[in-house]
Amino acid sequence: MKDGTGLLETIDGPDRLKELTADQLEKLAGEIREKIIGTISRNGGHLAPNLGVVELAIALHRVFHAPEDKIIWDVGHQCYPHKLLTGRAGEFDTIRRTGGLSGFTRTGESPYDCFGAGHAGTAISAAMGFSAAESLSGGHDHVVAVVGDGALICGISLEALNNLRSTCRKLIVVLNDNKMSISESIGAIPNYLNRIITGRNYNRFKALAKMMVHRLPGGTSVIGNIQNLEASLKNLFVPGIFFEELGIRYIGPIDGHKLPELIRTFERIKDFTRPVLVHVVTEKGRGCDFASEDPEHFHGTGAFHPDTGKSDRTPGDTFSAAFGRALTELTETDPRVVSVTAAMASGCGITDEYRQKFPDRFFDVGIAEEHALVFASGLAAAGFRPVVAIYATFAQRALDCIFHDAALQDLPVMICLDRAGIVEDGPTHHGIHDLGFLRSIPNLAILLPRSEAELQAMMEEAHRRQTGPVVIRYPKGASGYSPDDRPAPLEWGRAEIRRQGTDLVLWAAGRETKTAEETSDILKEKYGISAAVVNTRFLRPFDRETFLSFAEHMPVATLEDHVKEGGLASQAAELLAESSAASRSRLFPFGWSAGEVLPHGKTADIRQSRGMTPRQIAETLAESLKTMSDHAS
Numbered sequence: 001m002k003d004g005t006g007l008l009e010t011i012d013g014p015d016r017l018k019e020l021t022a023d024q025l026e027k028l029a030g031e032i033r034e035k036i037i038g039t040i041s042r043n044g045g046h047l048a049p050n051l052g053v054v055e056l057a058i059a060l061h062r063v064f065h066a067p068e069d070k071i072i073w074d075v076g077h078q079c080y081p082h083k084l085l086t087g088r089a090g091e092f093d094t095i096r097r098t099g100g101l102s103g104f105t106r107t108g109e110s111p112y113d114c115f116g117a118g119h120a121g122t123a124i125s126a127a128m129g130f131s132a133a134e135s136l137s138g139g140h141d142h143v144v145a146v147v148g149d150g151a152l153i154c155g156i157s158l159e160a161l162n163n164l165r166s167t168c169r170k171l172i173v174v175l176n177d178n179k180m181s182i183s184e185s186i187g188a189i190p191n192y193l194n195r196i197i198t199g200r201n202y203n204r205f206k207a208l209a210k211m212m213v214h215r216l217p218g219g220t221s222v223i224g225n226i227q228n229l230e231a232s233l234k235n236l237f238v239p240g241i242f243f244e245e246l247g248i249r250y251i252g253p254i255d256g257h258k259l260p261e262l263i264r265t266f267e268r269i270k271d272f273t274r275p276v277l278v279h280v281v282t283e284k285g286r287g288c289d290f291a292s293e294d295p296e297h298f299h300g301t302g303a304f305h306p307d308t309g310k311s312d313r314t315p316g317d318t319f320s321a322a323f324g325r326a327l328t329e330l331t332e333t334d335p336r337v338v339s340v341t342a343a344m345a346s347g348c349g350i351t352d353e354y355r356q357k358f359p360d361r362f363f364d365v366g367i368a369e370e371h372a373l374v375f376a377s378g379l380a381a382a383g384f385r386p387v388v389a390i391y392a393t394f395a396q397r398a399l400d401c402i403f404h405d406a407a408l409q410d411l412p413v414m415i416c417l418d419r420a421g422i423v424e425d426g427p428t429h430h431g432i433h434d435l436g437f438l439r440s441i442p443n444l445a446i447l448l449p450r451s452e453a454e455l456q457a458m459m460e461e462a463h464r465r466q467t468g469p470v471v472i473r474y475p476k477g478a479s480g481y482s483p484d485d486r487p488a489p490l491e492w493g494r495a496e497i498r499r500q501g502t503d504l505v506l507w508a509a510g511r512e513t514k515t516a517e518e519t520s521d522i523l524k525e526k527y528g529i530s531a532a533v534v535n536t537r538f539l540r541p542f543d544r545e546t547f548l549s550f551a552e553h554m555p556v557a558t559l560e561d562h563v564k565e566g567g568l569a570s571q572a573a574e575l576l577a578e579s580s581a582a583s584r585s586r587l588f589p590f591g592w593s594a595g596e597v598l599p600h601g602k603t604a605d606i607r608q609s610r611g612m613t614p615r616q617i618a619e620t621l622a623e624s625l626k627t628m629s630d631h632a633s
């Protein structure tokens, strides 16, 4: 090591941190920030959350002894400094790339990732599991859960806090409070935390009282009385009384960028024999001007210029943007329309302008998917027309609410599922199981737009005729259809025949209609096979008539960006099984396999490696048709 430069390269594990001086630790923090900015500028990823926890990760790994001590990062999106400090600096350039490090904690990746994550609000419960296991097995290792202020308000986190004192003798919760979820944290608990941070009255009062008492003759003997007074005043305005009342010792707020203070605090509390919450105040995007100035944009980002934060990509149209446009139009034209999101406004295409224009009709309930769905159901029951914007994978949290509250009561809630299909972030974020869950729920219509324009048309139509709950699901990004490609008028429950064919029908879900059209082109050009293409449009109510009219005469291939089990392929198989077409038709399902945990990485790579490109699908189908005709002759 020369003059403290290149320190990061020498960090082969957290033990190395224990040898460094205070100055070296500060230097290391700078190097970690540089490494993260440089790497994420190329690979994309969660920038601002990670820049905010550099000192916190250093302090935790300096004081605790992972992997024996367990450090559990909620969501896991802020685990980059943790990865850099736990022997993964050498591979860090591969983060989020195909075959590279995951952008979240993942148990298979390292013993230091003791619990995998991706969805918010699980760290305290998981840490409680580790802590209870320590007690049961007579162990003495420490367990630390690091939770953001956004994730703290998740139902699971609050359920865990409620259960903490009665279940765990020892556990450390680090509350990483940067006042931000993806957007600003809102609600009573974030407000309360904010009051603790800004409310200096109590601290001032305490310091003043102590000073005055010491100056009094015999002052020290009065200290006992003052402490009694303090105990009663605590109930009025001590910071953290909320946690104290739950049986959790509250420490803080402390500056999350002052390493000595962090280290001192963790050293002091690590052997407490009751649950403790350390309230650490951090700045999202710390040390990078553009990220700290716009932490919402730089929460999760694609590639950018490392000096300016600017991106070369010209933003084209996307499904999310089309959703935002249709939502704006509906909100403008019908006073009953309101929108609800669970902390995903910007990702879902709900723009700042929309939020400013309709402040009373837009509800961001925080990371509370279950509440979002039941709240929307209440609004619908009261005569409003709620539109819920949520990512497909996070909607899984609210399945029972979709079933029990929206669907059983047949309420007009429009549930728009963004990021349905595979995404770069990996298994926790792929939206490829929703149809399997949703297709068995009564009263629920399920619509699958093939393009941005069709999404808008579906939202308008669903709103116009809506009597019960509707799910509209669409993927991240763009459809590939030109903006001039106008969808044919929608007929409720009817599929759209895109092109006729004589040898085979490619029956596609949503954007896979584009894949089917490209496949059909290749089949024609390369193999002389004439393939019809149908855009499903409605998975429920399903267009049985059109489906069977094709299946009576030709084999069917289903294409979906979803696992084959439970989605379109299952729908097709069920229909064939109950109709006479089954004896004549063959089904070739194309989609993901529920038996495999799909990795992270470029979606194009995932498609390619699983035979899901148009060229590969065409080749598979051509071979299958040939085998069929060989058997027949």
Ligand SMILES: Cc1ncc(C[n+]2csc(CCOP(=O)(O)OP(=O)(O)O)c2C)c(N)n1
Pocket (backbone or CB within 6 Å): 049, 075, 077, 078, 118, 119, 120, 147, 148, 149, 150, 151, 152, 176, 178, 180, 181, 182, 284, 342, 343, 344, 367, 369, 394, 397
């Ligand atoms: C169940 C669930 N809903 C939504 C998300 C999307 N999401 C990822 S990070 C995040 C914000 C988390 O805020 P906080 O816990 O305060 O952490 P910070 O990013 O501020 O460090 C959200 C909403 C998620 N991961 N899981």
